Every structure is written in structure tokens, then in C-alpha cells.
Amino acid sequence: MAGRKLRNRSSAAAFLSYHSIAPEGPTYLTISADLFERQLALLRRRQVQSGDLGDLTAVAAGRPIGRTAFLTFDDGFLDNFETALPILRQYESSAFVFVLPPLVDDGAAFEWAEVESDRRRYPAMMRSVTWPMLEQMKEGGFEVGSHTLSHPHLARLGGESLREELWESRAAIKAHLGSCDTLAYPFGEWSAEVAAAAADCGYRFAFTLPTVSGQRRATPLSIPRVNIDYRDDERRFAAKLSPLGRRLLLSAAAGAWRRR
Numbered sequence: 001m002a003g004r005k006l007r008n009r010s011s012a013a014a015f016l017s018y019h020s021i022a023p024e025g026p027t028y029l030t031i032s033a034d035l036f037e038r039q040l041a042l043l044r045r046r047q048v049q050s051g052d053l054g055d056l057t058a059v060a061a062g063r064p065i066g067r068t069a070f071l072t073f074d075d076g077f078l079d080n081f082e083t084a085l086p087i088l089r090q091y092e093s094s095a096f097v098f099v100l101p102p103l104v105d106d107g108a109a110f111e112w113a114e115v116e117s118d119r120r121r122y123p124a125m126m127r128s129v130t131w132p133m134l135e136q137m138k139e140g141g142f143e144v145g146s147h148t149l150s151h152p153h154l155a156r157l158g159g160e161s162l163r164e165e166l167w168e169s170r171a172a173i174k175a176h177l178g179s180c181d182t183l184a185y186p187f188g189e190w191s192a193e194v195a196a197a198a199a200d201c202g203y204r205f206a207f208t209l210p211t212v213s214g215q216r217r218a219t220p221l222s223i224p225r226v227n228i229d230y231r232d233d234e235r236r237f238a239a240k241l242s243p244l245g246r247r248l249l250l251s252a253a254a255g256a257w258r259r260r
Helices: 002-006 033-045 053-061 078-090 113-121 131-139 159-177 192-200 234-241 243-249 252-259
Strands: 013-018 068-074 095-099 142-146 182-184 205-208
Touching: 002 053, 013 234, 033 078, 033 234, 053 068, 068 078, 078 095, 078 131, 078 142, 095 131, 095 182, 131 142, 131 159, 142 159, 159 192, 234 243
Parallel strands: 013 068, 068 095, 095 142, 142 182, 182 205
Antiparallel strands: none
């Protein structure tokens, strides 16, 4: 039963991936504050609670929970603090945020190669939160996890390089905030070797994002999510909340269609 819920296809547990909450930004990474609030309002109307680390632990252990949506935010955008946090507080909702400690140190601009053009186009929003912001976010219901040190393609790494990305990022978050139990793989990419390394480094849970490939199975260290983007009005968002909608989005056929 626990494995089925972690597969992101059950009515009890939906795992959703967000990035930025801003008026404008990279197309599939950004939704407006108004749309985010409407999505949270829909969750409230449908009596779907937001999940925290305790709920995730219960799911992994096979214990029953009510209808729950796990809201996760990758990269640690500055607007996660400035915009998402107040809205989540308004709706008494919790969430997970995954950050890159070297960028958090100075609230620096995102600097991995794949976002270079977006950084030039949206310099004000392509920036990281800071440690004081994360302290407030943790107090406000965010669980803070790792997104590695430099946002690499982890499956292309091995040995000490892989361990450094996972171990050092977790150590930095623990040093500043006291704990770090969760990880989101950069680009949503993972492998059995990467998951084993994450376990060895002390992570209890890790999230994937299989946008261009299907994922049928899941473990606590390979929990698949579906991405939320600017097109997800109430109708589309409700479809992504449904077990059938998530089953289709996480299927191999959907991944093949996206690759084309």
C-alpha cells in the first residue's frame, strides 16, 4: 500500500512540483500568484490538505492519511519567500522547498548553464532565497531540503563528485537549519546509483520529475511528481489532482509524446 501511494497515482497522496510564483518568468517554471491562490482554494474546497514531512513519513510507512497534496518547490526562487510563503500562510498550507546552499549564502543568481538565457531575460526573479528567509519559511510551514550544490545532472556523476553534491549540500542545510531529510534531484533525473548515494548520505526521501519519461515504480528515494505550470487553471489542476490524470502524465506514453 505504501509503495502504491508513493507512485503518485492514489487518491490519498498527490505529489506536485512547483518552481516560481511570479508575474512573469520561464514558461513552464512560473505561475502567477493569482493562479497559485486559486489552486490552493480548490484544494480547500475539495478538502485536500497539504502534506508535511510527518505526512510523508506516514505514507512511506503505510499508515492512513486523509486526501493530501504534497506541494514541492525546486531551486529556491526568491519569490518562494516573497510571494508563495504569504499565500501558503493565508491558506494554512505547508510545502517543501529544495535549495542550493552555495547560492543561498548570498541570495545569488541561478548560475547553471541550462538557465543562462532565462537569467538574462528575468534577472530579478532568477535568484535564490537566503538563510534568514529560509528560517522564516521553515517557521511558516516549509520543509527545507537539498537540490545539491550546483544543480548537475546527477546520473552523469559518480564516486566522490556525486557524494560531494549530495553530502555537502545536506550538511550545509543541517548546519543552518538543524535538519535536512529531503532531496529533489536536479532536472528530476535519477538512477539506482544516485538513489543509493542519497540513502548513504542520510536522505530519507527524494523526489523525481519524470517529464520526458514514464515512471511506474517508486521508493522513498524516487517519488515521482507532476509539474504544475501556467496552463493549470482550475479544470487542468483538478485533472492533475485526480489519480487517472497523474497516471496518464506519469506514463511512458506521455513521456514519449513530450520527447517528440
